[in-house]
Amino acid sequence: xxxxxxxxxxxxxxxxxxxxxxxxxxxCVDKDAAKIARLQAGEVPIYEPGLEDLMARNVAAGRLxxxxxxxxxxxxxxxxxxxxxxxxxxxxxxxxxxxxMAASExxxxxxxxxxxxxxxxxxxxxxxxxxxxxxxxxxxxxxxxVASNPEFLREGAAIDDFMRPDRVVxxxxxxxxxxxxxxxxxxxxxxxxxxxxxxxESAEMIKYAANAFLATKxxxxxxxxxxxxxVGSDVKEVARGIGLDGRIGNKFLHxxxxxGGSCFPKDTAALARIGQDHAYPMxxxxxxxxxxxxxxxxxxEKLRDACDGSFNGKTIAVLGVTFKxxxxxxxxxxxxxxxxxxxxxxxxxxxxxxxGEAEGRDLLPGVKWEDDPYKAVRNADLVVLLTEWNEFRALxxxxxxRKMAQPRMVDLRNIYTAKAAKRAGFETYIGVGR
Numbered sequence: 112x113x114x115x116x117x118x119x120x121x122x123x124x125x126x127x128x129x130x131x132x133x134x135x136x137x138x139c140v141d142k143d144a145a146k147i148a149r150l151q152a153g154e155v156p157i158y159e160p161g162l163e164d165l166m167a168r169n170v171a172a173g174r175l176x177x178x179x180x181x182x183x184x185x186x187x188x189x190x191x192x193x194x195x196x197x198x199x200x201x202x203x204x205x206x207x208x209x210x211x212m213a214a215s216e217x218x219x220x221x222x223x224x225x226x227x228x229x230x231x232x233x234x235x236x237x238x239x240x241x242x243x244x245x246x247x248x249x250x251x252x253x254x255x256x257v258a259s260n261p262e263f264l265r266e267g268a269a270i271d272d273f274m275r276p277d278r279v280v281x282x283x284x285x286x287x288x289x290x291x292x293x294x295x296x297x298x299x300x301x302x303x304x305x306x307x308x309x310x311x312e313s314a315e316m317i318k319y320a321a322n323a324f325l326a327t328k329x330x331x332x333x334x335x336x337x338x339x340x341x342v343g344s345d346v347k348e349v350a351r352g353i354g355l356d357g358r359i360g361n362k363f364l365h366x367x368x369x370x371g372g373s374c375f376p377k378d379t380a381a382l383a384r385i386g387q388d389h390a391y392p393m394x395x396x397x398x399x400x401x402x403x404x405x406x407x408x409x410x411x412e413k414l415r416d417a418c419d420g421s422f423n424g425k426t427i428a429v430l431g432v433t434f435k436x437x438x439x440x441x442x443x444x445x446x447x448x449x450x451x452x453x454x455x456x457x458x459x460x461x462x463x464x465x466x467g468e469a470e471g472r473d474l475l476p477g478v479k480w481e482d483d484p485y486k487a488v489r490n491a492d493l494v495v496l497l498t499e500w501n502e503f504r505a506l507x508x509x510x511x512x513r514k515m516a517q518p519r520m521v522d523l524r525n526i527y528t529a530k531a532a533k534r535a536g537f538e539t540y541i542g543v544g545r
Contacts, residue, residue, distance in 0.1 A: 112295055115140060115188035117181065117214050119150065121157055121269075121373065121440075122231055122262050123194030128166045129273040131175040133298045138176045138184040150177040158439035158466045161270045185221035190291055192260070193218075193242070194231040199377045206235050206381045215242045219249035227291045229258045233318055233378060235385055239282065239311045256288035259311050261318035266372065267437025278305040282314025319385070322378040323396045328363040329370045330399045333406045336366035336544025346544025347525055366544045368497065368523045369406040371434035371443035376403075407448045410523055413541050414453065417493050417519050422456030426516070428487040429453075429460060431498025432467045432475065439466040441474050445523075446497055450475050461487040465500055485510060492517045499524040508535030 112135045116127035119141040131137040141147050146156055153170070155163045169175040178184055185191050195210035211232055218228060228246060230239050243257045259282030264272045279296055283289045289308055293300065300306055309317075336346040346366045354361030370376070379400050386393035418425050434444035441447065453460050460478045464471065468480050481487040484503065488494050488511050496503060504526055512518035512535050519539035520532055532540035 112136070112291075113187055113189045114138070114295070115181075115184040115191045116194055116231075117185075117192065117218065118194035118196070118210075118232075119143075119146060119156075119177070120194065120196060121159075121266065122264065123192070124150075124155075124157065124166075125159060125162065125264060125269045125273060126192065126194060126231060126262065128162060128169060128175060129270060130295070131169040131172075132165060132274075133295075134174065135295065136174055137169075138178055138188070140178055140181045140184045142179060142181075144179050147177050147179045158437075159269055160267065160437055165270060181217050182221040185218050185226075186223045188226060190227045190229055190295060191218055191222075192229045192231045197232045197234055197377075199380050205384050206233070206377070208234065208238060208241070211238065211242065212245055215245040216249050219246040219253060222246070222250060222253045222255055225254045225287075227256050227258050227288050229260045229292070231260055231262055233261060233374070233381075234259075234315060235319075235381055236312050236315045238315065256284060256291075257311070258283045258288050258292055259314035260292065261314060263318075263321065266440055267435060276304055278307055280314050280317050281306065281308045282311040283308060284311060319378055319382045322374050323382050323393075323399070325363050326370050326375040326379050326403070327395060327399050329365075329367075329375075330402050330406070332364050332366050333369060333543075334402055337406075337409060339544040344544075349544075366525065368410045368445035368449065368543075369403045371445055371447075373440060373442045376400075376443040407445055410445065410543075411449060411452050413521050413523075413543075414449070414493065414495060415456075417521050417539055417541055418458075422453050422458040424457060425492040426459045426461070426490060427453055428481075428484070428491045428494045429462045429478075430464075430484055430487070430494065430496050430503045431500050432462055432464045432471050433498055436498055436500040437466075439470055441467060441470045444498075446471075447474060449495075449497065450478060454478070461491070463487045464498065465502055467498075485514060489514050490516045493519045493521065496520070496522045496524050496526055499526055508532060508537065512536035 114130055114135050114137045116123050116139045119139050127137045127139040149156055153167055193214050195214050197206040239257045239259045261280055281292045296306055339346045350364040353359050354364050379396050383393050383397050432446035454477045461481050462478045463481050463484050518537045520537050521541045523543055525542045529540040
C-alpha cells in the first residue's frame, strides 16, 4: 500500500515508521521544513526507545520518506492518515480541530483516484463526518471514503504497542473502505491480533472511553492511597490484592502524584465537554478530573511536611520531571505543578531527568539541571522521587543520605520502602498511601 501520513508528531511519526516496517510505502508529511530536514538527516525529534533504529532501517530499505510537499504525497497515496494535534481549546474544554480541518482541506485539493482518508488523531464524536463534508465541499469530484483509526500507543512502549497491539479499532461506512484498512493492517491480521471494525461514531467513542477509564483507575487508587494513609493500610498491598481479581486487573493501579501526559488530561476534558454538549453530564469523568488536581495538591503537602512546614531556604533535589519514564514528554506532567510551587515557596531546586532537560528548560525556569542524582543531592534538605525512571530504581541510598544536609526523602512513586530508607540513614521517608 501507498500511505501518506500527515503530521510527524508523536503519533504520526511512530505510526508512519511502523507502517513502513509492515512493508508499505510511507511518506510522512509536515509543514515544518526544519523538522523534515532533521528527519531526512536521520534525526528523530522525539525520544521513543527503538524508534531511531527502526526509522533508519526503513529509510534504507526505500519504504519511508519525509517531505513538506503534502500535495505530492497525497496524490500518490491509497490511504491518507491525518495525525495532527488536537489540543484542548482554551476556555471550553473542547478538542481543537483547527489542524484537522485545515489538513482535510489541503488533502481534498490533492486527491487523485480512490483514497481512504483516515483520522488517526484523537477527535470528538462526528469529527470524521465533518472531515468528509469538508473534503466533499472542497473537491466535489473526489472519489474517497473516511475512516476512524484511533491510536492506543503508550509513550515509551509505542513501537511494541503498534506491532503487538491489544486491538486495532477501525471505523468505516462501507465495505470498500474496510477492505483498504484490512489490507493496511494485514500483517497484524495474519498474526491473529484483534481487529475491530465498527462504525465511525463507535470508533471515536472507544478512544475516549478507554482513556477515561484508565484515568479513572489511576485516580481511584490515588484516592484509596489517601485513605490508606489515614487508616494505616499499605496501598501497594491493596493494589496487589485487588489486581489479582480478573475483573479488575493489575494495570494502572499504582498510586502516585496524579496522571499527566498528552492523552489523559486532554481526553477526559474533551469527553466531559461532549457530555455537556449533549445534556448528559459525564459525572464520573468530571470527578476524576477534579480529584486528579486534588492529588497533586496533596503531594505538595507531603513535601511541605518533609520541610518542616516551609520550602523557604531549602535545597530540594527532584529526580524525574517527565510525566512518565522512557519519554521526553512534559505535557501535563505533575512536575509542572510541583516544581514551580517549590520555587515559589523559596526553595532552591535541582533537577535530574534522563530525557527531560531539552523540553524542561523552558517549562521549569529557575531550576538547576544536573546529570547525576548523587551530585544533585549534595547538601540538599530533601530528595523527591517524582518519575520512576530505571536510573532511579537502584540508587545507593546510603550514599544519597550521606551527601545530604538533611537526609529526607519523599518517594511519590513508592520505589523504595521506609524500612530501606531508614536503614540507609534517612531520618524521614514519606511515600504515597503507606
